[in-house]
Amino acid sequence: MFSYKWSKTAFVAGDRLLDFLNTVDFSGRAGNHNRLTSYSSVVEWSLAAAIIDSAEAQAISLIAANAPFQAKQALIDLVQWRETVYQVFSAVSQKHEPSPEEWRIIEVSIQYAISSASLKRNDIGIAHWVAVSNGLTTIPQRLALGLHELLASDLVAKIKQCEGCTWLFIDTSKNHRRRWCSMATCGNRAKAQRHYQLKAALE
Structure with missing residues (x-):
């Protein structure tokens, strides 16, 4: 049913x-770099x-297929919310x-979500809000x-922005000096760029 596979990267x-905030290409946040190009891509992610x-994915996809205008508007609203956050x-x-x-x-989006959510306790008694499945708003x-x-949470203080792209991440490294969203992507690009610059300087 879902053709696109989101990789570990x-x-x-x-x-x-x-x-979710990182659902854009590494090269920027302009409209043509947006990876959420349809409501089905939102469901897939x-x-x-x-x-x-x-x-839930199948149920939401069916609703979106039967209400394309509402799904399109829901996509626009969600992408705008993503950029605000x-x-x-x-x-x-x-x-x-x-x-x-x-x-x-x-603040308003959180208030709205809580107003229709249920307060649940997990196996060790910690309470958290759970949104019930409710169509395009789920x-x-x-x-x-x-x-x-x-x-x-205290993780907010550990949020950093990648030095190579617009992506955000939580720096849980021991020395709190993580610079890249991933060494496999931006980290390797930076290494390749430094190698090219060094080689050019020596020529």
């Missing part, structure tokens, strides 16, 4: 909400990220204050709840 942030399960975390990673307008947008609400959990 799409999930390097250390947090699924940040992985969410399934790969374990935001939804396969039964990205701007907030980009500011936070640089020790800057997010803009009040952007902060208000994410994925946005679960992402908003993930945003709430991230903002409420």
Whole structure:
């Protein structure tokens, strides 16, 4: 049913909400670099990220297919929300204050998600909000709840922006000096660039 396979290189942030913010090409955040080009691509990513399960993916896909206009608008709204949340975390990673307008947008999205969620306890008694499956709103609400959990944790102070692209990640390295979203991508590109510059300087 789902043809596109999101590889492991799409999930390097250390947090699924940040992985969602990273659903753009390494080369930038312009519209033509957006990897979420249809609502089916949103469903595919969410399934790969374990935001939804396969039964929910099929149900949401059917709803989107039967309501293409609503699905298209849901995609537009979700991408706009992604970019707003990205701007907030980009500011936070640089020790800057997010803009009040952007902060208000994410505040409202979290409030809306919680208003329709259930408070559940896990096996060791820790409570967390769970969004029930509810059509095209399922994925946005679960992402908003993930945003709430991230903002409420001490991981926020460890969020960094890759020096080679726009991607964000949580730096859990021992010395807190991680520079790249992944050594397999931006890290290797930087090494190749340094090698080229050194070779050019010696010629």
